Amino acid sequence: MLCHVCEAIFSKVPDLLELNSKYIEFDHHSSHASLHSSATNGCYICSKIVEFIAAKDFRTDLHSVPPVTIWHVDRSHRKAWPTAINVWLSNHYILDRPQYGPDAGIYANEFCFRHVVPHDPSDGSEARLRPTAFWDSTGSAETISQIVGWLERCTVHHDLCNLRPETAWMPSRLLEVTEESGILSVHLRDRSQLQFGPYITLSHCWGTTGTQNLQLTTKSLKSFQDGVAVSTLRPTFRDLANMAWRLGLRLMWVDCMCIVQDDDQDWKRESALMGKVYANSWLNVSATAAGIDCSGLFASRNGSRPMDYFHTQYDKYGETATWEVTTSEIWFDEVEDAAVNQRAWVLQERILSPRIVHMSKSMAFWECRTLQASEVFPDGDLPDEESLNNYGQLKRLYCQSRSADVYDVRDNWGLLLFRYTMCGLTFETDRLIALSGIASEIYNRTRCDYVAGLWSSQLPVDLLWRVDNPGPTRSEFYIAPSWSWASVKGLIWFSRQVNVCGLYTQILRCETSLANAADKYGQVTGGEIELRASIGSLDWSGVQDKIMYKVENLTISVPDESGGTYRIREISSFPVMTDTLTFDGTEYAELHTAYVALVLHKPEDHRFYRDVETYGYSLKGLILNRLPCKRYMRIGVAGLHYDTEQELEDVVSKMPKQDITII
Ligand SMILES: [Zn+2]
Numbered sequence: 001m002l003c004h005v006c007e008a009i010f011s012k013v014p015d016l017l018e019l020n021s022k023y024i025e026f027d028h029h030s031s032h033a034s035l036h037s038s039a040t041n042g043c044y045i046c047s048k049i050v051e052f053i054a055a056k057d058f059r060t061d062l063h064s065v066p067p068v069t070i071w072h073v074d075r076s077h078r079k080a081w082p083t084a085i086n087v088w089l090s091n092h093y094i095l096d097r098p099q100y101g102p103d104a105g106i107y108a109n110e111f112c113f114r115h116v117v118p119h120d121p122s123d124g125s126e127a128r129l130r131p132t133a134f135w136d137s138t139g140s141a142e143t144i145s146q147i148v149g150w151l152e153r154c155t156v157h158h159d160l161c162n163l164r165p166e167t168a169w170m171p172s173r174l175l176e177v178t179e180e181s182g183i184l185s186v187h188l189r190d191r192s193q194l195q196f197g198p199y200i201t202l203s204h205c206w207g208t209t210g211t212q213n214l215q216l217t218t219k220s221l222k223s224f225q226d227g228v229a230v231s232t233l234r235p236t237f238r239d240l241a242n243m244a245w246r247l248g249l250r251l252m253w254v255d256c257m258c259i260v261q262d263d264d265q266d267w268k269r270e271s272a273l274m275g276k277v278y279a280n281s282w283l284n285v286s287a288t289a290a291g292i293d294c295s296g297l298f299a300s301r302n303g304s305r306p307m308d309y310f311h312t313q314y315d316k317y318g319e320t321a322t323w324e325v326t327t328s329e330i331w332f333d334e335v336e337d338a339a340v341n342q343r344a345w346v347l348q349e350r351i352l353s354p355r356i357v358h359m360s361k362s363m364a365f366w367e368c369r370t371l372q373a374s375e376v377f378p379d380g381d382l383p384d385e386e387s388l389n390n391y392g393q394l395k396r397l398y399c400q401s402r403s404a405d406v407y408d409v410r411d412n413w414g415l416l417l418f419r420y421t422m423c424g425l426t427f428e429t430d431r432l433i434a435l436s437g438i439a440s441e442i443y444n445r446t447r448c449d450y451v452a453g454l455w456s457s458q459l460p461v462d463l464l465w466r467v468d469n470p471g472p473t474r475s476e477f478y479i480a481p482s483w484s485w486a487s488v489k490g491l492i493w494f495s496r497q498v499n500v501c502g503l504y505t506q507i508l509r510c511e512t513s514l515a516n517a518a519d520k521y522g523q524v525t526g527g528e529i530e531l532r533a534s535i536g537s538l539d540w541s542g543v544q545d546k547i548m549y550k551v552e553n554l555t556i557s558v559p560d561e562s563g564g565t566y567r568i569r570e571i572s573s574f575p576v577m578t579d580t581l582t583f584d585g586t587e588y589a590e591l592h593t594a595y596v597a598l599v600l601h602k603p604e605d606h607r608f609y610r611d612v613e614t615y616g617y618s619l620k621g622l623i624l625n626r627l628p629c630k631r632y633m634r635i636g637v638a639g640l641h642y643d644t645e646q647e648l649e650d651v652v653s654k655m656p657k658q659d660i661t662i663i
């Protein structure tokens with residue numbers, strides 16, 4: 001049900017639909033007390049807002065500010081929900097974060113309303129209404145039966161989902177689930193002891209405490225082989241064994257129970273196969289609700305409702321209409337935003353697995369190469385398109401489809417790394433290893449050489465990656481050569497390959513040395529790249545709040561920006577176009593002097609006005625710090641703008657070509 005305040009929106013909907021107006025605005029509840037009272041009385045929208053406020057730790061002492069100030073309503077442009085309207089309820093909240101102090105901002109709850117056609121015009125049958133309430137737990141028989149339904153649909157009807165890298169590959173070890181007198185156990189088996197069969201994998205957060213008793217170690221190996229009662233496993237593993245059994249699967253693979261954790265050789269050998277383990281699995285189960293404490297796959301639903309219906313007389317003929325109401329970003333909130341999907345390792349597990357069931361806090365979500373669905377939307381017409389496109393595209397690209405364009409696969413490397421570097425890693429040394437499964441898949445299809453996280457065929461342009469604000473810093477210990485994105489912490493952006501009109505760098509040699517010979521795409525212990533490039537000196541110095549810089553006789557002063565990016569000179573305010581020095585770590589700004597190795601120049605597209613072809617030219621280069629023995633280290637990237645090609649060529653002509661080595 002909806003309260004009278006929430007229902008009032010439908011007095012305005014006819015205006016929106018018939019007058020073709022873009023959006024309408026009006027007030028919602030005028031006090032916290034009234035909002036909470038509506039939520040307690042069962043209003044779906046008010047209870048979602050109250051849940052949102054509670055989850056975000058907003059300060060609640062703001063009685064002077066109405067809890068929700070504006071209805072903002074417009075037509076939906078969602079492909080899956082073309083007839084829907086979007087409703088945003090926005091408010092000024094204050095987020096209390098002890099480390100930063102109060103942080104005020106506008107936060108909005110977004111809802112989607114879709115008109116339910118009462119009768120199917122083709123056969124006059126009643127509209128099918130979706131479930132609004134669920135059984136107590138996501139471990140219920142009904143949820144398992146829905147997962148079985150998705151599995152059947154996917155394995156029988158989805159061609160793309162059934163492409164497998166190898167026909168009968170199995171991991172070195174698997175856990176076999178057995179039952180005796182109603183008691184489930186798991187036994188660790190070597191591949192040689194098993195007949196080929198489908199197996200289930202797990203994506204989970206490792207947690208921080210009490211992990212010793214569940215790991216496979218040289219000491220516990222024997223007891224794992226003899227069999228361990230499922231009831232003694234930690235909750236997430238216990239639930240996985242239980243779920244595998246109920247789905248009719250007998251084999252499962254869990255990293256910390258199938259790789260000997262205190263055997264370095266075993267870890268090196270098996271971690272190099274991780275991509276294959278997921279790519280050849282039958283089903284991946286993601287412990288989305290479990291958070292970081294291994295608290296189990298199945299969540300209690302606590303009567304929380306994923307959607308609601310209400311009836312109203314809204315049109316000019318006074319007919320009663322039925323609307324379904326749901327939050328617009330169910331997938332984002334419950335799947336993308338979950339702790340497990342912030343883990344770097346999980347990205348390749350998600351991309352390589354043919355099909356995944358996310359066991360979230362309110363329901364099961366399905367994700368395969370063909371369908372993304374949930375228990376409420378079992379056929380896949382979820383409202384939040386943007387989040388759905390996130391991984392769907394990448395999953396299809398990296399599956400073993402012979403028809404996919406290999407160039408697309410490699411060109412999407414920048415998009416993939418952007419997502420990857422957003423995620424967290426427990427061990428920095430895993431930065432290349434946790435991506436090696438995907439890199440290996442790309443190599444199998446493109447045969448391009450892979451050098452410390454970059455594809456040799458995309459060089460030198462891909463050397464121009466840059467770090468995002470706030471400026472990250474390099475690790476204290478060696479992870480990768482300075483020209484590789486893997487050498488820095490934090491979010492990475494790649495430059496697009498388009499419109500390059502002049503290259504100033506030639507790659508003479510590029511080599512890396514591997515930490516583990518079994519993993520060609522994993523950790524490196526060294527790497528060098530030799531370039532023939534136009535090199536010039538670069539000076540910048542802090543003068544109070546100004547930064548001076550000079551590239552071959554050109555000196556300009558500009559304000560210092562935080563986070564390691566320096567806007568050097570403002571070319572125009574709209575579109576904002578500035579010369580920039582982006583350092584790989586804020587500490588490099590203190591050097592005040594370095595070298596620039598030019599990489600390329602390209603026309604600066606004017607994205608806002610179609611009739612203007614270019615907006616000058618930009619020159620892109622690497623900022624290098626000189627080390628002994630004619631070697632250099634990358635410390636950032638520079639982007640410089642020129643109005644004419646002649647002006648640009650004048651600068652380039654003063655920078656002689658040299659052969660240099662960057663480590
Ligand atoms: Zn309400």
Ligand SMILES: [Zn+2]
Nearest residue numbers: 154158161368
């Ligand atoms: Zn499928």
